[in-house]
Amino acid sequence: MAGRHESDQSSPFLARFHADLFRVSMALASQAVLWRTLSSGSFSDPWPPIFNSIAEKFFWLLAALVLSSSTLAYLFKSIFYFHIVKAEFLDRWQVNYLFAPWIAAILLLQCVLPSRYDHWRGSSLEGIKIFNWGYLNSTISRTIWCAFTIPILLLEVKIYGQWFTKGKRFLSTVANPSTHLSLIGSFVAAQTAARLAWLELGLFLFSVGIIHYVVVFVTLYQRFPCTGSVPVQLRPASFLSIAAPSVASIAWEAVSGHFGSGCKMLYFLSLFLFTLLVKPASLLPQAATTTMDRKRGTGQSLSPFLARFHADLFIASMALAGQAVLWRTMNSISFYDPWPPIFNSVVEKYSWLLAALALSSSFLFYLLKSIFYSNIVKAEFLHPFWVNYLFTPWISAILLLRCILIPASIQDQYWRPGIRLEGTNFFNWARLGRVISRALWGSFTLPVLLLQFKIYGQSFTKDKQIMAAMATPSTHLSMIGHFAAAQTAAHLSLPQISLFLFSIGIMHCVVVFITLYQRLSRFRSITMQLRPASFLSIAAPSVASVAWESISGYFGAGCKMLYFLSLFLFTALIVSSPLCQNSIKKFSFAWWAYSFPVTMLALSSASYAKATDTVLAHQIRRVLSMASLFVTLVLLLLSIVSGKAVIFSNNARQRCDQRTATPMPSPFCTIYETVYPTPMVSPSSTIYASSSTSFL
Secondary structure: HHHHHHHHHHOOOHOOOOOHHHHHHHHHHHHHHHHHHHHHOOOOOOHHHHOOOOHHHHHHHHHHHHHHHHHHHHHHHHHOHHHHHHHHHHHHOOOHHHHHHHHHHHHHHOOOOOOOOOOOOOOOOOOHHHHHOOOOHHHHHHHHHHHHHHHHHHHHHHHHHHHOOOOOOOHHHOOHHHHHHHHHHHHHHHHHHHHOHHHHHHHHHHHHHHHHHHHHHHHHHOHHHHHHOHHHHHHHHHHHHHHHHHHHHHHHHHOOOOHHHHHHHHHHHHHHHHHHHHOHHHHHOOOOOOOHHHHOOHHHHHHOOOOOHHHHHHHHHHHHHHHHHHHHHHHHHHOOOOOOOHHHHHHHHHHHHHHHHHHHHHHHHHHHHHHHOOHHHHHHHOOOOOHHHHHHHHHHHHHHHHOOOOOHHOOOOOOOOOOOOOOOOOOOOOOOOOOHHHHHHHHHHHHHHHHHHHHHHHHOOOOOOOHHHHHOHHHHHHHHHHHHHHHHHHHHHHHHHHHHHHHHHHHHHHHHHHHHOOOHHHHOOOHHHHHHHHHHHHHHHHHHHHHHHHHOOOHHHHHHHHHHHHHHHHHHHHHHHHHHHOOOOOHHEEEEEEEHHHHHHHHHHHHHHHHHHEEEEEHHHHHHHHHHHHHHHHHHHHHHHHHHHHOOOHHHHHHHHHHOOOOOOOOOHHHHHHOOOOOOOOHHHHHHHHHHOOOO
16 A cells, blocks of 8 residues: 555656546536526625625636646646546546536536626626626527537436446446436536527436436435445545535526426425435434343343333324324315215214324333333334334324314314204314414424434445345335325425425435335345235325325326325235235234225325216225225224233234344345355556545
8 A cells, every 4th residue: 555655656747637626626616606696696695796796706717727727637648648547437436527527617608698687787896807708699608518518418328328238337336426427417508508598408408317316316325235335535425416406406497497396396305415414423323232132132021011012003093093184084075975974074083082092102101111121212213124113103193183284164064053963072173273283293293304314314324224225114104204294284384394395205205115126125034924014105105195285286197196106006015915915814013004004095095086076086085995994993903802912922022022133134135246246346446546646
């Protein structure tokens, strides 16, 4: 290592001038665009408007100087050290930095395009030439844009093409945080094309960029073992994951003409990723202690009730709360059903009371367990499967709050004069004020957000807790928490917060859905008794459809697509006999995972039937509603009859031991080592290593 360092110091300047140095000009050009935007908009800032223009011109000139000098130096390097440039072109990290000079050039071009406002005009500095850019006409601007965009397209064709065709350079082996630069190039070019009145070209570039962004986002979130860990010196490149959705949001604004829901969702995603990357690492537990695991292996047969009261028992209250929301919705819509309207209200009220009773008692037991058995609670918190059930009490509370947010004029439309139960307080809920409702919603949503930061943060940043190895069917509960909180926030007239929650939930739902579909995780290590948790994959798109209905105001195409997806998954899981038949031989509380997904599917069916008003839609709604009610009643009866025996059985004690046992290795690691026994070595590693040095 010392010899190589001395060799690097003795190598000439051009050999040490690598492509990653172009990011300096890209950063300066982005500063120029930022202050150009602030200068051209009517923002009320505490500093004078001329400050924006001065900062813009300063960074533009500095970026242009750095870019031109860097381009000249790299051009000479291409002539005298072509073998090193070729090595960088073949390196999975350095090749992405070849996008940086073209991105910087397009950003500088954006600054000289006409804008509607210039706040320095009319001041004494108006006549100074440094503030009066000579605006380019459309022909010259488009020509320059083409000259800067064609290299980006050629590089993208090279990189994206090798993902599809090359046998050794597929995405799961070459993806790294710097891959976002190729996507940023597409978005920046699309934004500039839209400003040059080339909307079709802008839409083309945005389409290519956004679909590959989803692929790269999912791949990097899964953290395949073959990609390896990011070196410490290159960790700042992880922040490029924030830039991609941010640039995509303003690119779509330029293409569509307004900063709508799509732009806001991308912006909220970048804000969430920024929060993940800047959070203190000390806020998260690092690892479970093996000493505690060895202690729990002895004497467990004598453990008391609290030690065996685990977080997955909250799913019963969540299923009952889902029933209350379903029949509340059925009661608030004028459906023509064969049963009397009072049936909907009776089922709703009893479900609400049972859910509230189950939630409060379960929460009390788990609170006592957290005090007297904190080591077991910590073990569940660090377990990849059971940590997701910590979302269920807060989801239940949000659903119960949702039931009492419907206006009284709608919820009591069937309680007409002449009905004896009209004056009963049991059927006339006391209305909550907006301040109290929002305070309750905030107290229920904050734990959901904190848990999601923990789960998503470790999947994004931890080398050992990667999504490809830790994702399980219960991971859907985190997305369900997002969607339930988003729906309730929309009913509380918090549109931006609801859109933020929905944006984060839907993006991570795509990641988890793809990961579980690929079956790269420990899914097949889940015991047969826990297979009902697979039905939670139905609940996530179902809750997402009704959440988006509340945000958008109508059950449109997006809601229908999510509903159809959940209906397809329901059919696929019903037909799949190993998930259903083999897991219902002996009752366990894991069976409650059947009730909630079917209930949420019936809820989205009710919204779909209301939107389409077809005979088939109403028949599906009736069948699913009655099926969910039947399943819930059967599970409630079995829980009352067999619940004590299940909790206090030896199987329950054994399950309590297995929760805190050392996590099993992911079967994907063995599969990967079998198929790809030797990690791929970049052909440029030797050449690049011999010429690399910390130039900055």
